[in-house]
Amino acid sequence: MVSEPLRRLQEALQELPGIGPRQALRIAYFISSLGKVRITELARAILRLTELRTCTQCFLTHEREGAFCAICGDETRDQLTVTIVERETDALSIEKAQIYRGRYLILGEVRRDSELSIEQKIRLNSLLSFLKERGGALEIIIAVNQTMYGELAAERIEEYAKSHTKKITRLGRGLPTGGEIEFADPDTLAHSLKNRR
Amino acid sequence: MVSEPLRRLQEALQELPGIGPRQALRIAYFISSLGKVRITELARAILRLTELRTCTQCFLTHEREGAFCAICGDETRDQLTVTIVERETDALSIEKAQIYRGRYLILGEVRRDSELSIEQKIRLNSLLSFLKERGGALEIIIAVNQTMYGELAAERIEEYAKSHTKKITRLGRGLPTGGEIEFADPDTLAHSLKNRR
Incomplete structure (x- = not known):
């Protein structure tokens, strides 16, 4: 029908x-x-x-003339600090925090088996060869989602990238703003205790 | 960005x-x-x-030649039994039950104030003049969603249509198949008690 x-x-x-x-x-x-x-x-x-085009450096989509997106093309931003995210929308969210002045690498969604896909390896390799030419990154921030397989994938990415950067970090974990202790899950609370300020 | x-x-x-x-x-x-x-x-x-076209009789969309949808154009179906639904997908769901052999009237979604919109009145009037020419319906089944404002709208539709049909009914209420009593809301339970078999 x-x-x-x-x-x-x-x-x-x-x-x-x-x-x-x-x-x-x-x-x-x-x-x-x-x-x-x-x-x-x-x-x-x-x-x-x-x-739309895809930035040849970070894989963000953009509509600018030329190969680079607005962030990779911005000389006032630190091109040797790189945050690796799964999705473009993750980069947008980080931009909204207005605290980050480096660039991004859009990796694509992490697979459930936490293995890096061929496309993800290509993207990481393009980042690493970019960094190699410039004597390595100042910092690589791994900002994949904080799920179980995200954590495993983060370890793989770290393994892959650590020889090309002075510092390699992950996003801090703990209670979200406005988060109530009563309703927080045990894992979040464990992290909030370990990372207490 | x-x-x-x-x-x-x-x-x-x-x-x-x-x-x-x-x-x-x-x-x-x-x-x-x-x-x-x-x-x-x-x-x-x-x-x-x-x-796509819209059936001039029941307002279902279709891609047939001519004015009528497959249901209104089907002479084996009872054209004097009419179920009034809000959405086309509601009619599809009823068709899947494979028990109904009448036709439909797609009314459009009921408004939160339960008043009939101008478009809804036009649709009801087109149904009523169709029925008038044929000496009235055998049955009109009002099958709007079972929400608070759905119930109110159903009363309005009943008021509108009752003089053009031998019988006017609404869908039965009670526990859904597989519904567990422990998790049923009080209103559903009240209906399941009233309509006990």
């Missing part, structure tokens, strides 16, 4: 992060109800993404 | 049901990472929705 165009779009939408088959179908119906003009606008907004 | 095309798409995506600004941005980044071919495919899948 679901018509072919809706079924097709449902299939495409359920590939997107955080969208299951039910929501995908609801969204497909919702879009179909928007009318020709708005449907076309949405399709165009998606097509515009094909104009 | 988020480039203009991503920001635009984020804005468009967060209009979709169940998608907040954060997920919208994640999805936009995800789509941008898919590469030209898959981005274009997704945009095309969306554009194909403009080919």
Whole structure:
């Protein structure tokens, strides 16, 4: 009973992060109800993404002329301090903290088996050869998500990168701002005790 | 730091049901990472929705030639038994139960103030004039969602439609299949007691 165009779009939408088959179908119906003009606008907004480039240095997407994103192209930023994140949105969140003046490497999401994928190794190697030419990094900050397999992946990245940097660190762990002790999980509390100030 | 095309798409995506600004941005980044071919495919899948028609009788979308959807065009189905649902996906779910042989009226989502919108009144009126020509419905089943404002809207619909049908009913309420009594809310339990078999 679901018509072919809706079924097709449902299939495409359920590939997107955080969208299951039910929501995908609801969204497909919702879009179909928007009318020709708005449907076309949405399709165009998606097509515009094909104009984006990927920074050849950090793999952030950007729409600047040339190979580098705004951060890698910014000479006032410290290019020898590198934060390794999984996703672009992680870099955005760190930018919002307005405290970091180095650059990034977008690694891509860590796999559940914590092994580095071929693409991730290519990205790390491109960083390491960049650093080699410049006598190594001042600091590499590993900022993968603080999950169990994130921690394991962080160890692998450290192994990979440690000979190319003066210092290698990870994000601090402990209670989040506004975090209530009563509701904190034991692991977070253990870290907050170990890292007490 | 988020480039203009991503920001635009984020804005468009967060209009979709169940998608907040954060997920919208994640999805936009995800789509941008898919590469030209898959981005274009997704945009095309969306554009194909403009080919869909809306059934002039029940307001389901379809891609058939002519004005009617497969259900309204099916002469083996009882056109004088009508289930009024909020969304197309509700009709799909009822179809999956494989027990219903009448037709539908897609009403659109019930408003939080439970008042019928102008569009909803137009749809109900088109149903009622269809029924009038045929001497009234055998049964109208009001199948809006079982929320507080759904119940109120159901009363309004009943008021509107009752003089055009022999019978007017609502979906039964009680414990869902597999529902555990311990975790059922008091209202559900009250209904399951009232409707005990």
